[in-house]
Amino acid sequence: MTYKKITGTFIDEITVDIPSQNWGPEEWAREFDTFVELGMDTVVLIRAGCGERLACPSKAVSDRVATLPVYVDLVRLFLDLCEARGLGFHFGLYDSNHFWYRHDWRTEVEINKGFIAEMWERYGDSPAFKGWYLPHETTDSSLRILDINTALAEEVKNLTGLPVLISPYYMGRQDIAGSLRPRTPEEHLRVWEEIFARYEGLVDACAFQDATTDLLRLEEYTKATVEAARGRGIAMWSNAETFDRDMPIRFPPTDWRKLAHRLDTVQPYVEKIITFESPHFMSPNSMWPSARALYRRYQELIADRTR
Template identity: 45%
Template sequence: MMPAAPLAITGTFLDEISHDIPCANWGAQEWARDFAAMRAVGIDTVILIRCGYQNKATFDSKVLAREHAVLLVQEDLVGLFLTLAEQFGMAFYFGTYDSGRYWHSGQHQREIDLNCALTEEVWTRYGHSPAFKGWYICHEINTFDEGVMRVYEQLAHHLRGLAPLPMLISPYIRGIKQFEDAISLEQHEQEWEAVFSRVAGLVDIVAFQDGQVEFAALPDYLRLNRALALKYGLTCWSNVESFDRDMPIKFPPISWPKLRFKLEAAQQAGIDKLITFEFSHFLSPNSIYPAAHHLNRRYREWLEG
């Protein structure tokens, strides 16, 4: 009996609006070269990690300009990404705005209202693109949070009213690699039962980040996450982190044995699709990190082997 083909990474976040990853300062030529590199390894889905964070934005938004006296915009990255997604036959998911302020300070309705106005602007400006295939609600949680439930519920309703496209979230595990007060697998199950019971029917896809727990525990979390998603009618992807959380610096490309372990564990758990945070910095032959060039070669050898 032939072994199963490897479950490849077929989606990636696009991260140029971040608070902990350095900017590559790419323009249209560099991004086109990287989209070609993505397509060469089978990536068919790109997800804008967020359209803006605090006063940084991926396009010259009139809504965000009213919010910030100084709005830092490199160029129209949303338009560029949609054009490249069309050119390379990819689905583009639009990531919402993270104020970095309101939802962290209990002002959830302000976060919702701002995103509603912004996404109306976005759909008017970009909704004609045939590559615009989904929404990504960028507000990440690791346990049940009543305020963020309201963000998910109201924003999902609003986005479905603009365009009934697939809705993605990418939460994370409150694991030992990130938190001193990490929770157990059993507590994780209770928390996400509560979350999924609220968002079922609104959110379509959940892609848990996979880097916060020890490798020995990861298969159990992957199986549990898939079982919970199936129970509540969600599609289960896995957000395979291609950066390393085990090093004393933030964040180098992950070592190949670690990445391979996570890929194979996800396949064994029956995960539907693998996406990564994030190809361009950590897995690309064009990355600002030389180690990512080598990781790309190891990954391609594995796919071809």
């Protein structure tokens, strides 16, 4: 079996719980060169807008939600950087961070439908535009997520025919389960059999966030996910989280040994590995000195595994 390295990364520039690195075009160009150096072929903008913040101008959103000024069209910048380097770009939709949390899923979908049409008209001619990402992440079917994601997947499929990616999380740790107990792999299997049945024909790839389980149980959850998706035509990817959930601050780069364990564990079960996210947590250009060290340790790991 050929060892699978990380061949894609999210970009989180409309940051929610990680700091902005305040990069401009020069810094972003250098980072995209780093993607190529790492052997990546896929870039996923995790969201093109969140609440009042947008990565590009959008009348569809600003007509419905009060938004901050957009000083740089990051979507155009990222598409151009991808095109120049032969990278494929997945466009993450708009997350209101408001309506769907209040069970107003219809408004969330309505805003995004206008946003999708606007974005496709503006950027759809870019040869780097290869797919879509649905940013409304949950661990189950709560908050009408199946209605939101199936409606949005249908919209982008009907308009563009391009593939759709999701990256949900396991409810496999106490800090994620909150007052509930973590869900067992068997319970995860039952929940996701129902979800994948709804996503069949709409979602093309699913990359579970791999650090949302106990390190020692990742293989069990991965196997359960593969079983739940069997026969649904949904490719199994893995989202190798390069940040650490176990530290008292949110969030530093992960310990390289944790990353190595998770990469080793998912090898037999997934078709592709992407990460959240290289620019902050595993880059020689990062604001975090330890991210620069993780970049070197990761290169050493891959050299060892592929020799």
